[in-house]
Amino acid sequence: MTTPPFDSDLAELRAAAQDHAARHQVITDCAWPDGARVAVNVTVDFDAMLLRRLLNEPPMQLAKGEFGGRVGIWRLLELFDGHGVKGTIYTPGRIAELYPDAVRAAARGGHEVADHMWEHRVPAEPELEADHLRRAIAALERLTGQRPVGTRSWHSAPLLRQEGFIYNSRKVPDDRPHYIREGKDTQGLLNLPMHYAIDDAMFFSFAWMNTENAAQRMADPDRVFEMWWDAFRQQYDTGGYLNLCLHPFVSGRSMRIDMLDRLFTRMKTLPGVWFPTSETVARHCIATCPPHPPVAR
Numbered sequence: 001m002t003t004p005p006f007d008s009d010l011a012e013l014r015a016a017a018q019d020h021a022a023r024h025q026v027i028t029d030c031a032w033p034d035g036a037r038v039a040v041n042v043t044v045d046f047d048a049m050l051l052r053r054l055l056n057e058p059p060m061q062l063a064k065g066e067f068g069g070r071v072g073i074w075r076l077l078e079l080f081d082g083h084g085v086k087g088t089i090y091t092p093g094r095i096a097e098l099y100p101d102a103v104r105a106a107a108r109g110g111h112e113v114a115d116h117m118w119e120h121r122v123p124a125e126p127e128l129e130a131d132h133l134r135r136a137i138a139a140l141e142r143l144t145g146q147r148p149v150g151t152r153s154w155h156s157a158p159l160l161r162q163e164g165f166i167y168n169s170r171k172v173p174d175d176r177p178h179y180i181r182e183g184k185d186t187q188g189l190l191n192l193p194m195h196y197a198i199d200d201a202m203f204f205s206f207a208w209m210n211t212e213n214a215a216q217r218m219a220d221p222d223r224v225f226e227m228w229w230d231a232f233r234q235q236y237d238t239g240g241y242l243n244l245c246l247h248p249f250v251s252g253r254s255m256r257i258d259m260l261d262r263l264f265t266r267m268k269t270l271p272g273v274w275f276p277t278s279e280t281v282a283r284h285c286i287a288t289c290p291p292h293p294p295v296a297r
């Protein structure tokens, strides 16, 4: 049984908070290029049916995922192109093999194709982990002609750096980009934070993660529109960063495409709204607000 943190534990809590602060270097003043007032980084997790397979979900869920690869990704790319949005498509290696035309089209359209693990998992064995990452890199590079420099994954920072990655987009400890140093790693890696409050799957995915019918989240698109607009406005007013996380099998459905269309249209009524890829954001952050020198541990 765990005991609540009374006085005796306070020093331990403080030490943990200080250690956490020392491991995170938040970029507080992003100062985006060309007078941009906010960076809206539209990111797509091209999971299709892969995660559903890993979770042993029933055929209906696999079919739902498959819709993302066959239909949803194309609708999203068309939407982005119509708005001048440059998206980042986080793509598992196996999905690149299954939907090569969509991955090629994304790259041709000037979108970034980034890593999302070989098969949506990171093996615990270091050699196998490296093998998975290299396979995913090769699968993406074969289709796009470009070696990925970004990832949304649980791969270790030293391995990612070694393979030429400059950022990850996974963790949520702040809403502004930040450098994270984990464990014994003194160098760290840039993290472009996402958040579940700005993730379509949290609102629109029926039977998400094997949930019971009573636990379903099928939100009204208008309600999500207002929530995401508020999140955007707050970041716009503070010169910040918004990482919108979409899944083709979720947001590729027509009423959500329509909602995103209205959202991008409304965002663009304000001056200085920038829709860069994650790579563009990362390169800007690293060039203008580089990480502090490595600290000895």
Ligand SMILES: [Zn+2]
Residues within 6 Å of the ligand: 045, 046, 047, 051, 116, 120
């Ligand atoms: Zn995913």
